Amino acid sequence: MPASSSSETQQPLYKQVADTLAKLIADGVLRAGERTPSLRAVCDQHGVSMSTAVQAFVELESRGLVEPRHKSGFFVKAPAKGRLDLPGPPRVPMSGSLGNRHASLFDAVVAGNVVAFGGAVPGADMLPTVKLNRLLAEKARHAGTRGVMYDLPPGSEMLRRQISKRMMKAGAVVAPAEIITTCGATEALMLCLRAVTKPGDVVAVETPTYFGILHVLEALALRALEIPADAQHGMRLDVLERVLKTQRVDACIAVPSFSNPLGASMPDEARQRLVALLRKREIPLIEDDVFGELPFGTKRARACKSFDESGLVLFCSSFSKTLAPGYRVGWIVPGRYYHAVRMAKLTHTLATATLPELAVAGFLAEGGYDHWLRSVRAAYKENVARAGRAILEGFPAGTTVSVPQGGFLLWVTMPPKVDAIELYDRALAKGISIAPGHLFSLEQRYTNCIRISCGERWSPRIEDAVRTLGALAKQQMK
CATH class of the missing domain: 3.90.1150.10 (Aspartate Aminotransferase, domain 1)
Structure with a gap:
């Protein structure tokens, strides 16, 4: 709301209103061809008289920013030359944290x-955009009020049943009741870390590793212990074993299938060894399998979760790399940490978006995913x-x-x-x-x-x- 100071250095009130509207136009909030707020709305929003509002629009018209249309009000005027280049967010330098x-x-x-x-x-x-759009529209039509309501954790039962079937291809027998849906794999990782660690804890990660993992660790005030990774087979288990003998490790994150950025794939026997190594010391393993469905061969590797007999493996994945990054549909199989992950989900995002869950479930149910x-x-x-x-x-x-x-x-x-x-x-x-x-x-x-x-x-x-x-x-x- 413009100031009403009577200071001699203060701009006239109508110019303050005009400047506010001009900034909305410059920032792209009001775009070329769109109707501006009405005179009455401007009076109400800025607490000014009708004559002041009229003067403000006359000022905007003189600047070439708006034009009147008979019985329709004022509209944002297209720029004289070319299209209006709207400013984006300020670029963050590639430095600092x-x-x-x-x-x-x-x-x-x-x-x-x-x-x-x-x-x-x-x-x-x-991406299968056409089919997903069709399914999303179809689910929206048939979901009724359910489509606009919270899908509280554990999330869509229909989707969890389909995920359970997919998990069998990775060698893991997981009931739908053991799965919690998430807003993508990044949230899945964060929820798992919140469930198994506290600030200051040490988390073993392979290096180089996906910067999103490092960012989550930073955000949760956790300390990363970087374990070298082999370009073909992933995390060096010989190094991890030596480290575990001398240093405290509270959790481990591994990307056994086509790690980011190396693309390494851990052999099945190494996955089994990793699970056993951590189980011996009661260290939870967070398995990031976001690329697991994308082998270049015909066979999908077994998940570390398939070797888990103690519930220490928390399996995370999503459909962001295979179907729809923007749908933000992921999931966790948290093992013994189910209740801690569910509570973390409730306090983090509360629920996963309902309609994208249903659309992905529909895609899987139609049988064309493979x-x-x-x-x-x-x-x-x-x-x-x-x-x-x-x-x-x-x-x-x-x-x-x-x-x-x-x-x-x-x-x-x-x-x-x-x-x-x-x-x-x-x-x-x-x-x-x-x-x-x-x-x-x-x-x-x-x-x-x-x-x-x-x-x-x-x-x-x-x-x-x-x-x-x-x-x-x-x-x-x-």
Whole structure:
């Protein structure tokens, strides 16, 4: 509400009102062609007289921001030249805390006209959008009042039954009553950590590891203990075993299937060994299986949960990498920590969105999910192979690329002269987003590494972007 001070330096009241409306236009709250608030609404909102409101709109009209329409009020006027470029959120620098670096990366990912190698997100053209939209509309029509009500934990019974069937393919026999749905896998990880740790506890994680895991640890005031990971087989269990003999570890997070960023896949016998190693010391294992349904071969690996006989494994996953990132539908099988996870869910987000749950359940129930997975796995396998070849051809000599057996991520290690943060900045100026290696450890590691997402279908645009990245990296070698 404009101030009513009578100070000589104070702008006239009508100009204060005009400035407020002009800011709404500049910020994109009121867009070209939209009707502005009525004169009466302006009087009520700002506590001014009708004559002051009229003067404010005359002022806006003189600035070329609005135009009157007969018997319809005032409308925002289109800019004289080109389209109005609306300001986005201020860009967070790729520096400071892990949270800042995380936010900076996603600022780049969501920006328009950017080749988004930086986010581990499937391209829109890789998703079954038409079928999901149909199912969402169908569920909305038939759900009635249920569709607009809270789906309190444990969440949709229909979806949990379908997830239970999917878990059998990973070797785990899990009843629907043992599953809790979540708002994606990130919430699943946070709920698990809240259930099994307290601030100051030590959590073993592989390194390099997904920066989202590190961010959650930071947010919960937990300490990360980084265990080296093998590029092919994931967390080094020999190192973990040695560490457990000398250091306190309160929980462990592992990504056995196509880890982010390496794409490593832990053999079944190693998964069984990991579960036994932690069970011996009563250490809970949080298993992140978000890429588990995306092997390049025909066989899905067994989940660590399938070897769990004591309830110490908390299994987390979501449909964000296979069906719909924006639906934010994930789940947890919390084992002995079921009640603690359920209470954490109630105090965190209370419930998972009802209609997306029902749409995903409908997709699974129709029986086409496995067929869909076969096609998308083949597409990701081709994307990864093409991107890997293009990187080896176009990047500086000495560059190496991971060879994942599933998922859609590549880990690129360049010569030490190449600084990933500098490459990130230069690439972003060219409309290309990458994930610099600095994000994947709390220590100053991987400074000459980047993660590349191959979630978009291969195209000349993608090929050109890889070539440009290579040229930018070569410039740092000079």
